[in-house]
Amino acid sequence: MTLSSLPELVAADSAADGVRIPPDVTVPLTPRVRALLDTAEMRRLARISQLGLVALVYPGATHTRLEHSLGVYRLAICFLQRLQHDARFSAAIGPSDAAAFLAAALLHDVGHWAYCHPLEDMGLACLPRHETLVQGVLTGGGMGAILERAWGVPPERVHALIGGTATDPAGRILHSLLSGPIDVDKMDYLGRDSLHAGVPYGRHFDQERLLSSLCLDAAGQGLAITDKGRTAAELMVFARYVMFSEVYWHHAVRAATAMLQRAVWIVRERIDLRVLVRSDDREFADWLLRTAAGTPAAELAAGLFGPCRRLFKRVATFDAIHQPDLHRACAGRPYADAVSIATRLAASLSARIGTAIAPGHLLLDAPPAEREVEFSLQVRERPGPADAAPGWRRLDELSPVVRSLAREQFDDLVKRVRIFAHPDVAPIIRRCADLEALVLEAANG
Numbered sequence: 536m537t538l539s540s541l542p543e544l545v546a547a548d549s550a551a552d553g554v555r556i557p558p559d560v561t562v563p564l565t566p567r568v569r570a571l572l573d574t575a576e577m578r579r580l581a582r583i584s585q586l587g588l589v590a591l592v593y594p595g596a597t598h599t600r601l602e603h604s605l606g607v608y609r610l611a612i613c614f615l616q617r618l619q620h621d622a623r624f625s626a627a628i629g630p631s632d633a634a635a636f637l638a639a640a641l642l643h644d645v646g647h648w649a650y651c652h653p654l655e656d657m658g659l660a661c662l663p664r665h666e667t668l669v670q671g672v673l674t675g676g677g678m679g680a681i682l683e684r685a686w687g688v689p690p691e692r693v694h695a696l697i698g699g700t701a702t703d704p705a706g707r708i709l710h711s712l713l714s715g716p717i718d719v720d721k722m723d724y725l726g727r728d729s730l731h732a733g734v735p736y737g738r739h740f741d742q743e744r745l746l747s748s749l750c751l752d753a754a755g756q757g758l759a760i761t762d763k764g765r766t767a768a769e770l771m772v773f774a775r776y777v778m779f780s781e782v783y784w785h786h787a788v789r790a791a792t793a794m795l796q797r798a799v800w801i802v803r804e805r806i807d808l809r810v811l812v813r814s815d816d817r818e819f820a821d822w823l824l825r826t827a828a829g830t831p832a833a834e835l836a837a838g839l840f841g842p843c844r845r846l847f848k849r850v851a852t853f854d855a856i857h858q859p860d861l862h863r864a865c866a867g868r869p870y871a872d873a874v875s876i877a878t879r880l881a882a883s884l885s886a887r888i889g890t891a892i893a894p895g896h897l898l899l900d901a902p903p904a905e906r907e908v909e910f911s912l913q914v915r916e917r918p919g920p921a922d923a924a925p926g927w928r929r930l931d932e933l934s935p936v937v938r939s940l941a942r943e944q945f946d947d948l949v950k951r952v953r954i955f956a957h958p959d960v961a962p963i964i965r966r967c968a969d970l971e972a973l974v975l976e977a978a979n980g
Contacts, residue, residue: 536630538619543568543637547612556602558730562609567685568641574678576645580604582815586728587650588791589782591844593732596782600644606723611640614712614719617746623755627705635688636709639696640719645672648812649819653792654799656903657870661806662799668812670694704756711757716912716930717745717768718758725774728782736777740770752913753927759913760930768912769936776940780949784902790846790955793898794835798823800874801832801895831895847898848961851954851970855947861971864978865901865952873899879977880954887973888963896957897964902950 538544546552546563553561564572571577580601589596615633618624628636646668655664673679673690682690695701699710712718722742729737748764751757760768782788799806805826814822820840827836838845855862865876881897914933916926931937954974956964964970 538615538625538628538630538633541615541630541633541637543612543634544615547609547616554605556605556609557598557727560606560609562605563612567681568608570681570685571638571641571678574676574681576672576676576678577601577604577642579813579815580644580647582817583647583649584816585724586732586783587652587816588795588839589728589732589785589788591791591839591846592785592787593734593782596728596732598727598731600647603724603727604641604644606727607643607719608637608641610719610723611637611712613746614749617749618751621750623751624708627708627751627755629705631687632705632709634686635692635696636712638682638686638688639693639709639713642669642673642678642693643697643713643720645669645678649814649816650795653795657796657800659800659803659870661803661808663808663812665812666698669697707756708751708758715758717749717760717771721775722771725771725778729774729778732782734778734782736781737774740774741767745771750915753915757913759915759927761915762917765914765930765933768914768930769934772937772940776945776949779945784949786849786852786953787846789900789953790849790898791839793900793953793955794839794847796870797874797895797898798827798832798835798839800870801830801835802826831893835895845958847896847955848958849953850956850961850964851974853952853971853974855950858952858971861975861978862952864975865899866950867903868901873901875980876974876977877954879980880974883973883977884964884967884970887969888967890960890963892956892960892964896960898955900953900955902952 542565543563546565553563555561581599583600584590585598585600585603586596615636646665648665648668651665654662673682673694679690682688682693692701695706696709696713699714701707701710713720722745725737725740726742729735745760745764745767748760748767750759750761752759802823810822811819823836824840827833838847853861853865855866865873868876877897877899878894880899881892881894884897885892912930913927914930916928967973
């Protein structure tokens with residue numbers, strides 16, 4: 536069997552059977568893909584929103600992780616269709632590995648639980664990362680049996696491709712297609728999230744041009760692009776930058792995120808992981824509302840998941856350019872430190888303005904230390920003389936746009952430190968003349 540004879544690639548060429556998803560595309564289905572889609576684990580993804588709290592700000596952003604998973608699987612087929620013409624790729628990747636890659640693309644989010652991304656950012660020992668749950672989902676229940684029987688693929692291989700633990704050459708290459716500067720996951724979610732949020736930012740890169748430029752890197756160990764895809768790659772970097780700036784980290788989304796994190800922090804001793812990691816959106820909201828009852832978390836949970844939306848208001852914003860000392864003092868701190876800083880700030884503000892501010896009515900949103908727009912990607916340049924080998928350079932070496940967006944612009948301006956307050960006290964806090972000095976004092980403890 537060759538790559539082109541894989542049932543999913545044949546189905547893509549014939550377009551005889553498939554399911555439609557936005558934006559006006561058909562996802563080819565085969566019996567073994569349908570078998571995975573019909574499992575309880577994949578059906579749960581139909582009840583988990585892709586963007587979670589973003590829908591409180593962008594009402595159309597209610598698409599699900601199942602829709603995204605189908606989009607990622609379709610792009611995985613597109614990647615294979617292009618890369619099968621790369622001699623080094625076709626020599627390294629056989630049909631069995633390609634099948635495992637398609638299954639991994641479809642199943643890459645099976646470990647997700649409701650609202651897990653903002654909670655994982657808290658770094659709490661009691662909250663597992665969703666990636667650690669994937670192996671148990673793949674090997675337990677019916678999904679593992681389907682992979683073994685219908686796909687001829689060990690569940691452990693699919694897990695290794697998703698988690699990046701594969702050490703063989705084929706495994707490393709295929710993981711780079713799933714998780715890298717240009718991968719099937721990012722290429723789908725940028726356009727899909729942009730579409731459903733009702734904004735243009737994530738759709739303004741040339742996906743077809745990028746697909747046509749895919750190749751293996753100089754060492755033949757990961758994904759790269761030819762120089763004809765450079766502009767498309769630059770536009771993809773810009774799309775990620777603007778989507779984070781205007782959608783994922785919109786100030787009202789960050790307010791909702793800060794409220795959710797503080798509510799879970801308050802009730803953390805009552806967390807039942809067996810329930811939490813199997814929850815869908817509605818089950819999680821019901822759990823938090825029920826668990827928070829009678830605690831300071833109740834008002835926070837009700838503002839997010841109750842009958843009326845009531846988000847905390849932004850009272851101050853600090854970035855690394857204009858307030859470098861303050862930003863440095865707050866950004867990247869453990870979540871427990873963020874709670875302590877907010878508590879000290881609430882106490883000092885209460886004394887300064889003469890109005891009591893409850894500790895839970897003031898929240899510090901400090902961005903995580905990890906980069907979000909890191910873009911280390913090799914570009915194969917056109918050879919000069921006829922007998923010269925192609926040259927290789929990193930995209931950020933070739934593009935000042937990428938260097939600026941991925942490093943200075945994002946880390947210094949998008950990853951802001953924000954102070955949010957209860958709507959009743961926010962106007963009073965905004966009028967405090969020396970708020971910045973008080974925040975710095977609280978951060979230095």
